[in-house]
Amino acid sequence: MSKIKTIYICNHAHTDIGFTDYQELALRQHGxxxxxxxxxxxxxxxxxVEAQYRWTVETTGPFLKYLRQAGKGEIERFRHWHEQGRIDxxxxxxxxxxxxxxxxxxxxxxxxxAIRDEFGFKVEAAMQDDVNGVSWLFADLLHDLxxxxxTAAINPIRGARPKPFPGAFRWEGPSSKKVxxxxxxxxxxxxxxxxxxxWDLVDRLLPRWIExxxxxxxxxxxxxxxxxxxxxxxxxxxPDARMPDFVKRWNETRSNVQMAFITVTDFGxxxxxxxxxxxxxxxxxxTDHWADGVGSSAFEVGVNRAAHEIVGIGxxxxxxxxxxxxxxxxxxxxxxxxxxxxxxxEHTWGAYSSVEAPHSLFSQAQWNRxxxxxxxxxMEGHNAVAKAANALAAPLGTKGPEGIFNLGNLDxxxxxxxxxxxxxxxxxxxxxxxxxxxxxxxPRGGAAPVGMLDTFFNRRSTWGGPRPYPEIRRVAGTIPPxxxxxxxxxxxxxxSDLKAAGDTIENAHYRVRIxxxxxxxxxxxxKAQNHDFAGKYQGWGPGEYIYETVASPDDRLAIADxxxxxxxxxxxxxxxxxxxxxxxxxxxxxxxxxxxxASITVRIEAPGxxxxxxxxxxxxxxxxxxxxxxxxxxxxxxxxxxxxxxxxNLQRADFLIDLNGIPAVPNTDQLDGxxxxxxxxxxWASVSDGERNVTxxxxxxxxxxxxxxxxxxxxxxxxxxxxxxxxxxxNNHWLxxxxxxxxxRIPLRYRLTTGTGPTDAATAARFAxxxxxxPVAMRDIAxxxxxxxxxxxxxxxxxxxxxxxxxxTRWVALRLQNLTHEKQTQTVAFTGDPAAARSADPIExxxxxxxxxxKTLSVALAPLEIRTVLVRFAH
Numbered sequence: 022m023s024k025i026k027t028i029y030i031c032n033h034a035h036t037d038i039g040f041t042d043y044q045e046l047a048l049r050q051h052g053x054x055x056x057x058x059x060x061x062x063x064x065x066x067x068x069x070v071e072a073q074y075r076w077t078v079e080t081t082g083p084f085l086k087y088l089r090q091a092g093k094g095e096i097e098r099f100r101h102w103h104e105q106g107r108i109d110x111x112x113x114x115x116x117x118x119x120x121x122x123x124x125x126x127x128x129x130x131x132x133x134x135a136i137r138d139e140f141g142f143k144v145e146a147a148m149q150d151d152v153n154g155v156s157w158l159f160a161d162l163l164h165d166l167x168x169x170x171x172t173a174a175i176n177p178i179r180g181a182r183p184k185p186f187p188g189a190f191r192w193e194g195p196s197s198k199k200v201x202x203x204x205x206x207x208x209x210x211x212x213x214x215x216x217x218x219x220w221d222l223v224d225r226l227l228p229r230w231i232e233x234x235x236x237x238x239x240x241x242x243x244x245x246x247x248x249x250x251x252x253x254x255x256x257x258x259x260p261d262a263r264m265p266d267f268v269k270r271w272n273e274t275r276s277n278v279q280m281a282f283i284t285v286t287d288f289g290x291x292x293x294x295x296x297x298x299x300x301x302x303x304x305x306x307x308t309d310h311w312a313d314g315v316g317s318s319a320f321e322v323g324v325n326r327a328a329h330e331i332v333g334i335g336x337x338x339x340x341x342x343x344x345x346x347x348x349x350x351x352x353x354x355x356x357x358x359x360x361x362x363x364x365x366x367e368h369t370w371g372a373y374s375s376v377e378a379p380h381s382l383f384s385q386a387q388w389n390r391x392x393x394x395x396x397x398x399x400m401e402g403h404n405a406v407a408k409a410a411n412a413l414a415a416p417l418g419t420k421g422p423e424g425i426f427n428l429g430n431l432d433x434x435x436x437x438x439x440x441x442x443x444x445x446x447x448x449x450x451x452x453x454x455x456x457x458x459x460x461x462x463x464p465r466g467g468a469a470p471v472g473m474l475d476t477f478f479n480r481r482s483t484w485g486g487p488r489p490y491p492e493i494r495r496v497a498g499t500i501p502p503x504x505x506x507x508x509x510x511x512x513x514x515x516x517s518d519l520k521a522a523g524d525t526i527e528n529a530h531y532r533v534r535i536x537x538x539x540x541x542x543x544x545x546x547x548k549a550q551n552h553d554f555a556g557k558y559q560g561w562g563p564g565e566y567i568y569e570t571v572a573s574p575d576d577r578l579a580i581a582d583x584x585x586x587x588x589x590x591x592x593x594x595x596x597x598x599x600x601x602x603x604x605x606x607x608x609x610x611x612x613x614x615x616x617x618x619a620s621i622t623v624r625i626e627a628p629g630x631x632x633x634x635x636x637x638x639x640x641x642x643x644x645x646x647x648x649x650x651x652x653x654x655x656x657x658x659x660x661x662x663x664x665x666x667x668x669x670n671l672q673r674a675d676f677l678i679d680l681n682g683i684p685a686v687p688n689t690d691q692l693d694g695x696x697x698x699x700x701x702x703x704x705w706a707s708v709s710d711g712e713r714n715v716t717x718x719x720x721x722x723x724x725x726x727x728x729x730x731x732x733x734x735x736x737x738x739x740x741x742x743x744x745x746x747x748x749x750x751x752n753n754h755w756l757x758x759x760x761x762x763x764x765x766r767i768p769l770r771y772r773l774t775t776g777t778g779p780t781d782a783a784t785a786a787r788f789a790x791x792x793x794x795x796p797v798a799m800r801d802i803a804x805x806x807x808x809x810x811x812x813x814x815x816x817x818x819x820x821x822x823x824x825x826x827x828x829x830t831r832w833v834a835l836r837l838q839n840l841t842h843e844k845q846t847q848t849v850a851f852t853g854d855p856a857a858a859r860s861a862d863p864i865e866x867x868x869x870x871x872x873x874x875x876k877t878l879s880v881a882l883a884p885l886e887i888r889t890v891l892v893r894f895a896h
Contacts, residue, residue, distance in 0.1 A: 022238055023235070023243040025278055026243045027243070027278065027280070028244065028278060028280045031077055031247070032076055032249050032250075032261065032264060033248060034051060034054050035150050035151065035256045039369040039370075040387075042257060044390045047083075048086060052084075052086060052087030052090070053259070055087055062102050065265040069269060071282065072265050075108070075109070075283060076109070077108075078109065078111060081113065081132040082132065082364075099142075100141070109284035109286050113155075114130070114363065115363065115367040116152050116368045117152065117368060118366050120326075120701065120723065121363060121366050123158065123682040123823075123836065124329075125359060126156060127162065129363055130166060130863060131356065131828075134866075143286075145168060146172070146285045147159075147168050149173055151175075152176075153175050153307075154307030154309040154310075154692070155307055155681075156307070157193075157681065161195060161196050166864065168200065169200055169201060169293070170200060170293070171202045172205060172248075172289075173202065174208040178581075178589075178590045179311070179313065179755070180309075181310060182694050183204055183303070183692040183694035184693055184694060186204050187203070189203050189296065190302060192302075192304075193304035195683045196839075196884060197304075201289060206246075208248040210247045211250075212249050212255070214226065218261060218267045219252065231278065308695035308696040310696040310699075312696065312699065314370055314759035316751050316753075318759070319722055319763060322723065323767075324396065325362060325399070326723065327399065328399040328402045331403055333450070334795075335405030337503070337823065337824050338406065343830075343833050344833055344892075345853065345894075345896075347412070348830045352828055354405075358401040358405070362395070365392075369758065370391060370758045371391055371760065374757075375758055376577075376756055376759075377757075406474060407472055413505070417446065417505070417806060417807075418802040418803050421801030422466070423467040424467060424485060433486075433489050436466075437489060440803075444510070445507070445508045447505060447507075448505045452849075453502045453787070455791065457497070457500055458496070459495065462475035462800045463480050464488070464800065465488070469485075474799065494616060495618075496510050501811035506808060507809070513617070514616055514641055515641065516617045517641075518641055519618075521611075521614045521620075521621075526612045527639065530643070531639055532548065533639060534546075539603065540635065541561065541562030541564050542563040550713055552713060554670050556743075556745070561603065564637065566603060566663070567601055567665070568629040570599075571598060571659070571660045580594060580660060580732075580754055581754070582756075593733070594733065599733070605626050605628075606626040608623070610624075618639070620637065629663060630652045630654055630655060633650065644775075645788070648665075648773065650665060650771075651766060651768050652766070654763055654764045654765060656764035658762045660754055663752075664748060665722075665771065666747055666748075667748065668745040671713065671715070674727075674728055674745070675711065676706065676707070676708050677709070677779075677782060678707065679702050679704045681703065684785075687700065697737060698733075699724050702723050704718055704789035706746055713778070714780040715744075715776075716776070716784075718772040720792070721767075721768055721769055722748055726749055727741055748771065750767075783840045812852055818846075819840045819841045819845060821840065822835055822838075822847065829865070831893050832859075832893050833892050834891055836889055838882075838887045840885075842884045844882065846879055846882070848877055850877045853895075855878065855893070856893050857892070857893045858891065858892045863887075
């Protein structure tokens with residue numbers, strides 16, 4: 022406990038991309054705020070130093086857009102006051118959700134390349150406001166970029182804050198790198214809670230907060246630090262011209278506590294230099310509670326998750342081309358695509374009126390733009406894959422004939438002549454050898470779209486006029502690591518292990534039987550382990566559909582209500598009267614075998630949907646269980662949720678999950694106060710009892726409850742009921758920002774695999790990569806050279822490796838991720854001729870040279886470390 026001597030005020034605009042205004046308007050407003058802040062800085066330059074105005078630019082995304090259109094005089098004006106410490110830049114691109122994948126997190130920091138390198142500005146601190154946390158990978162990434170301080174101004178509605186609050190700690194990332202972190206009051210604290218800037222309120226509101234800190238035995242500081250935005254435009258608000266005069270007058274008339282403007286960077290320096298001796302260390306993921314809201318938009322979330330993978334495929338193929346000397350990769354377009362993905366994954370989901378007035382122009386316009394970010398990223402990603410794949414394929418073979426647009430006056434077989442080519446060219450963008458079963462793309466004769474390969478386009482499209490529609494054929498084969506192979510369709514898919522009869526399907530690894538009463542998996546029998554993994558939770562089986570509503574006229578308010586007069590801004594109710602229902606009618610079709618796949622289709626009638634179908638399937642000799650739901654959702658504006666249950670027959674529940682890109686044990690690898698009632702997973706989640714394990718990969722819906730349904734528990738510690746993973750596929754529980762209802766056809770796809778012993782993170786990650794990163798299949802190319810080849814391989818080390826073309830056209834960038842808690846050395850064996858290799862920071866600034874042994878590169882990795890390496894090839 023200490024007497025409060027100083028109130029430090031960090032003035033900034035909270036960055037919402039939308040919410041208060043249409044997204045493009047909000048982005049422009051933040052550029053305007055910079056000019057207004059500079060005006061106020063200059064106006065108060067003669068004030069006492071404490072009252073001289075200071076402004077912090079909260080995020081780099083809007084700021085870089087401002088710099089790109091600012092005149093030279095504006096930039097030099099900014100530079101002058103930046104060098105004086107009066108205007109600051111924080112290093113995060115936007116306020117983010119946990120939907121970003123690892124590459125997105127890296128790319129969200131690439132604006133620093135321009136802000137630092139091109140414009141010469143300093144960035145030493147970062148901040149996130151409103152959201153309840155960010156991936157602990159940022160502790161590593163910020164450290165590596167020389168950003169030594171991070172502040173959080175959490176809005177705890179439907180969430181929680183870590184401890185100490187308010188307070189500081191050294192935040193330790195997965196690979197044990199650290200940044201100094203401040204866990205502070207919400208950004209509207211200064212103006213709205215403490216009354217700063219308002220003489221009618223400050224003497225009534227401020228003393229409470231000072232008294233609380235002075236009487237808190239866990240608070241060792243002699244200051245109160247707060248962020249302060251505009252008094253009414255608290256989000257996307259301009260500099261407050263009243264604040265400098267308020268601070269000046271306060272200091273002239275009050276002697277017990279002084280006030281001073283401070284930037285986020287200067288506050289970090291002050292903490293580090295004066296208070297280091299009272300600051301401890303905490304390690305773990307700062308998991309964001311607000312991830313729950315993304316369940317309000319299941320279709321678009323699935324689109325953007327798929328875009329993450331498609332964009333990665335395109336960059337892997339382009340890096341292969343770069344190694345061969347290609348220099349036409351469009352880095353600016355790639356930046357725009359990543360920004361579109363990230364703007365969908367940014368925390369502002371829509372208008373503040375999204376629930377109270379969902380059909381208003383204001384709400385609908387913002388949702389249209391928000392969803393557009395996902396669709397733009399997806400289509401640009403597909404275009405990039407199409408361009409790269411066609412460029413790589415061109416020298417490998419001869420293309421078949423183009424079709425003729427058929428107005429109906431030609432025989433379909435004349436307009437679209439068969440090529441006679443029995444080969445399918447398949448690219449594998451994973452760095453290990455891969456057994457695949459691919460569908461032959463439909464013959465379309467070069468018809469539009471150009472920006473999407475036939476293998477990803479919907480079948481039986483009528484564009485181009487009448488043409489032949491052959492039956493679907495599949496072919497199995499092995500593709501080299503980060504390579505290609507031609508597969509002969511005549512080889513087909515050997516499938517002697519498959520069986521299908523009635524309600525049961527089998528392959529070499531599993532027997533799956535479906536419950537005719539519920540439509541769930543009644544038996545999931547692992548033949549090698551002689552164990553049935555199908556369990557029960559509240560009577561539900563694996564794959565079962567559950568629809569949840571609230572049996573109360575209070576509706577959403579029976580779950581949680583918003584009360585800004587409460588310390589946590591809300592009350593989370595633990596007595597919500599949930600109503601949970603399953604299918605009222607189940608229609609099960611007999612199991613079938615077709616082209617190397619045994620499957621059972623189940624149709625249900627159930628509340629919440631006009632129709633719903635699930636296909637359970639096993640591919641030949643593949644250790645993966647396919648669970649593919651397609652629900653035709655009915656619009657329901659009242660509170661609701663859809664779960665898909667995955668209870669397992671295990672003796673206990675040890676969870677390991679892909680949490681913000683890092684293999685993590687819930688509770689153990691999380692900060693206290695991080696989200697525990699729901700988890701936003703990257704690619705996979707696994708549960709084990711020590712003897713055996715099950716891994717679940719949710720392709721579309723990232724939100725999971727672990728151990729059972731945990732909505733409404735509001736726990737700071739996960740206390741699982743048992744070995745159950747509940748996919749929280751849809752919900753609309755929020756009162757603002759997120760969508761009030763959703764409807765239409767929504768895919769909810771899952772892949773399951775089993776193993777022995779505790780979950781191995783590398784095995785789970787590899788399985789997840791294989792089912793989320795599709796092979797790229799191309800038809801009508803007759804091979805003229807090698808039937809297969811590889812760009813590079815990585816062997817069997819527990820390390821993931823991805824590639825992209827370097828920002829500098831001389832290099833290819835590799836990301837290497839150690840998935841274990843032990844040191845690893847990853848070797849990368851190239852087919853081409855690497856001429857040089859350099860270690861690099863996360864945004865590709867090269868540093869020390871790395872030794873090449875012929876065509877092989879070895880990279881040392883600390884436990885759970887992610888490194889960036891640059892490789893240049895001899896051309």
